[in-house]
Amino acid sequence: MRRGVGLGIIIVALCGVVLAVGAFTTIIAASNAGGQTSDMSCEAVVGPTDPGQPGAGAQDAAQLDPEQREIVSLIVSIGKERELSPRAWQVAIQAGMTESGLRNLNYGDRDSLGIFQMRPSMGWGTVAQVTDPPYQVNKFYDVLEELPDWKSMRPGDAAQAVERSAFPDRYHEWEPMAVHLLGNIGDIEDPAGCGPGAGNRLPAPTEAAGAAIEFALREQGKPYVWGATGPDSYDCSGLLLRAYEAAGVTIPRVSRDQFNGGAMLPVKEAQPGDLVFWASDTSNPATIHHVAMYLGNGKIVEAQQSGVPVHTRDFNWDEDGLMAEAVRPGV
Numbered sequence: 001m002r003r004g005v006g007l008g009i010i011i012v013a014l015c016g017v018v019l020a021v022g023a024f025t026t027i028i029a030a031s032n033a034g035g036q037t038s039d040m041s042c043e044a045v046v047g048p049t050d051p052g053q054p055g056a057g058a059q060d061a062a063q064l065d066p067e068q069r070e071i072v073s074l075i076v077s078i079g080k081e082r083e084l085s086p087r088a089w090q091v092a093i094q095a096g097m098t099e100s101g102l103r104n105l106n107y108g109d110r111d112s113l114g115i116f117q118m119r120p121s122m123g124w125g126t127v128a129q130v131t132d133p134p135y136q137v138n139k140f141y142d143v144l145e146e147l148p149d150w151k152s153m154r155p156g157d158a159a160q161a162v163e164r165s166a167f168p169d170r171y172h173e174w175e176p177m178a179v180h181l182l183g184n185i186g187d188i189e190d191p192a193g194c195g196p197g198a199g200n201r202l203p204a205p206t207e208a209a210g211a212a213i214e215f216a217l218r219e220q221g222k223p224y225v226w227g228a229t230g231p232d233s234y235d236c237s238g239l240l241l242r243a244y245e246a247a248g249v250t251i252p253r254v255s256r257d258q259f260n261g262g263a264m265l266p267v268k269e270a271q272p273g274d275l276v277f278w279a280s281d282t283s284n285p286a287t288i289h290h291v292a293m294y295l296g297n298g299k300i301v302e303a304q305q306s307g308v309p310v311h312t313r314d315f316n317w318d319e320d321g322l323m324a325e326a327v328r329p330g331v
């Protein structure tokens with residue numbers, strides 16, 4: 001699949017006008033289910049651990065028995081009664097699954113008890129209280145709401161901030177399952193998506209990434225023009241050049257060079273603001289012909305080709321020509 005060097009440079013510099021993945025469509029914001037407001041729905045989740053796999057977490061959720069599902073339903077119903085966003089429900093689900101397997105245990109480490117392994121000796125309540133499911137869920141939410149920045153945290157990190165475990169990373173394991181349960185039990189439509197504006201609701205890996213995302217999303221609707229770098233039109237790499245420039249980060253002009261313009265990481269570990277690339281030959285970076293910005297939750301923003309304005313679209317890790325590495329500018 002290798003092309004001649006001269007042809008490859010031309011393709012790279014100006015972002016090929018036809019992508020192997022075919023025509024893309026502009027994302028239409030998902031409607032909200034269950035009477036939830038748009039903000040509530042879009043605060044449901046920071047994102048599944050691997051958002052490129054449709055239905056991630058469904059298999060784990062299918063293994064839950066009636067007792068476990070009843071506890072999930074209790075977490076959701078109390079969250080709704082307290083008018084907490086679905087993100088709070090998710091934090092509680094992940095914490096409960098990690099601490100007890102979503103069971104009201106009458107035993108635990110030292111004097112830890114119940115769904116969240118609350119300890120009477122640490123001020124969580126009496127033995128009777130910390131083994132009473134409604135009390136436990138409300139107490140968990142009480143402590144969560146006292147955290148000033150919990151809404152901006154990844155759900156597993158917020159769970160850890162409440163629980164203060166010696167093993168903080170373990171709460172992330174149940175993120176995909178919790179996302180699935182938000183839709184399955186919580187009646188939240190598209191809990192891992194939230195439509196085209198989701199990117200600027202997600203915590204970016206760097207402050208610059210957040211600013212770059214905001215710039216790129218504001219440029220939606222402007223036309224694609226081969227070789228353009230704004231402000232009225234863009235090609236693929238021109239859009240990202242200006243987005244990161246607005247964030248105070250200088251990256252190279254063309255997509256092939258942007259591939260070497262920051263810290264590399266596996267593409268499936270991309271975070272909001274990271275750049276993802278397509279090539280004619282994925283083993284040869286010299287054939288890169290397109291670049292886009294990952295927004296999280298399986299979405300990107302891009303200047304795609306002539307006749308298609310800057311837009312957001314659904315994205316998956318199996319697209320033809322997708323490079324195995326993403327790039328984080330400014331790192």
